[in-house]
Amino acid sequence: MPKTLTDIRSLARSHTRSAILALAGVMRSKDASHAARVSAATALLDRGWGKPPQALQNGEDGALELIHRIERVIVHPDQQESDLKPEEVG
Structure with a gap:
């Protein structure tokens, strides 16, 4: 189990590609609810462009x-x- 904040960040960042692909998959899914699709799209935009002021x-x-x-x-x-x-x- 990670013991420091740096270890936790490093572990989380190692899953970045999979997480982005999962968010993109939900956003594109015709079976996902509109709320889930919007939430995934917002998360992708926030991570790529930062949150709006x-x-x-x-x-x-x-x-x-x-x-x-x-x-x-x-x-x-x-x-x-x-x-x-x-x-x-x-």
């Missing part, structure tokens, strides 16, 4: 608000939002 949302509790809150805590840990100047808030 995720858009940041601005708004009520959106990603940009979360980033702003993290920044505020890191840059101004002792200040409340009400204590900050308008240009420091956003």
Whole structure:
């Protein structure tokens, strides 16, 4: 049994060709469900081209608000939002 992360990665990578062929087989199979075919196609595209970038949302509790809150805590840990100047808030 592999004992290190490197051994596990190496073992998994040794099956790459078979795994890709299996995914391609499912994607092309007329007997596979549409969901299975789409899932296999997505897995192939993600591995070949990388996952598409995720858009940041601005708004009520959106990603940009979360980033702003993290920044505020890191840059101004002792200040409340009400204590900050308008240009420091956003």
